[in-house]
Amino acid sequence: MKKVGVFMAVAIGAIALLAVPMTSWAGGTVEGKVSFSGNPPAPKEFLFAKFPNPRFCVKNPNKDAKGEKRLLHEVQVGKDGGLKNAVVAIEGINDEKFVADFKGQDIEAELCEFKPYTGVVVENQKSFRVVNNDEEHVQVEFVKKEGDQLIFKDVELDPKDKKFKETRFKASDAIRTDTGTVSEADLKPGAKIVIVRGVLHNPHSFKVKGPSSATIFNIALPEKGSKLDKPLKPNSPKPGESVFRMQCDQHEFMQVWALPVTNPYYAVVGEDGKFEIKDVPAGKYKLVAWHPRLNNGKPIEQEIEVKDGAAASAKFEFKH
Numbered sequence: 374m375k376k377v378g379v380f381m382a383v384a385i386g387a388i389a390l391l392a393v394p395m396t397s398w399a400g401g402t403v404e405g406k407v408s409f410s411g412n413p414p415a416p417k418e419f420l421f422a423k424f425p426n427p428r429f430c431v432k433n434p435n436k437d438a439k440g441e442k443r444l445l446h447e448v449q450v451g452k453d454g455g456l457k458n459a460v461v462a463i464e465g466i467n468d469e470k471f472v473a474d475f476k477g478q479d480i481e482a483e484l485c486e487f488k489p490y491t492g493v494v495v496e497n498q499k500s501f502r503v504v505n506n507d508e509e510h511v512q513v514e515f516v517k518k519e520g521d522q523l524i525f526k527d528v529e530l531d532p533k534d535k536k537f538k539e540t541r542f543k544a545s546d547a548i549r550t551d552t553g554t555v556s557e558a559d560l561k562p563g564a565k566i567v568i569v570r571g572v573l574h575n576p577h578s579f580k581v582k583g584p585s586s587a588t589i590f591n592i593a594l595p596e597k598g599s600k601l602d603k604p605l606k607p608n609s610p611k612p613g614e615s616v617f618r619m620q621c622d623q624h625e626f627m628q629v630w631a632l633p634v635t636n637p638y639y640a641v642v643g644e645d646g647k648f649e650i651k652d653v654p655a656g657k658y659k660l661v662a663w664h665p666r667l668n669n670g671k672p673i674e675q676e677i678e679v680k681d682g683a684a685a686s687a688k689f690e691f692k693h
């Protein structure tokens with residue numbers, strides 16, 4: 374008897390779950406593909422040796438075969454011609470609640486790369502966040518104690534400055550190494566150890582309008598775990614007028630771009646170039662596709678009509 378009761382409850386629960394989408398089913402879907410035709414521009418090249426932390430940043434997979442140059446693939450095309458990282462958005466819906474509550478996503482600095490490369494922001498966004506996930510293991514030699522400081526120098530020359538980089542620790546602190554910690558008592562001048570050291574990233578963000586840029590914030594993140602959480606003010610990018618850009622002032626090849634939006638009806642496309650935007654209120658809109666490094670950074674526009682319960686489709690093609 375009990376068993377039957379449980380079954381009934383489960384069955385009623387299932388009916389209730391099925392019923393929910395039926396009652397709230399309004400709006401339509403916008404789907405399609407952003408593709409690229411022509412020859413993608415060559416990646417931008419940066420000599421690791423000209424930037425800080427060359428021996429760490431070279432761990433990033435985006436580099437030449439010799440490991441001398443960091444490659445920044447601004448335009449990435451999938452095997453079916455999909456334009457990765459393009460942003461598709463519906464214009465003309467001003468969702469004030471969405472804009473007020475929008476928090477975006479954390480940008481991660483990882484192996485000297487900001488991820489993701491593209492996204493969206495809203496005007497005067499309350500919180501824009503970046504976290505530093507990087508630290509490097511470096512072989513250093515203990516030089517001497519000076520006051521309350523222990524002075525070490527890198528065993529390898531810094532290729533940028535052609536001199537041995539110095540690192541200091543407080544003598545009272547335990548020093549993190551690849552195998553644990555060491556303290557002053559363990560060290561004699563000339564002793565070589567592998568220390569764990571922060572990789573300084575310096576996210577610098579801009580409002581970009583045509584050829585002009587205005588700084589929004591510029592903050593140093595010196596250690597693994599260092600974070601910033603800033604509003605996009607006072608130079609907030611405005612939808613339809615300007616876009617967001619961020620780069621690391623230490624490592625120029627670390628870049629992020631974002632399109633300002635006014636509603637949740639957008640998509641950042643993956644390698645296949647496909648997008649699907651659901652639950653769009655019925656109506657006629659301008660649909661835009663944007664890639665920061667193509668079409669002079671201007672969106673491609675087209676008109677679409679969304680009907681309740683139906684799918685509208687759109688295709689965009691960027692050329693180079």
Ligand SMILES: [Cu+2]
Nearest residue numbers: 574621623624
């Ligand atoms: Cu950096």
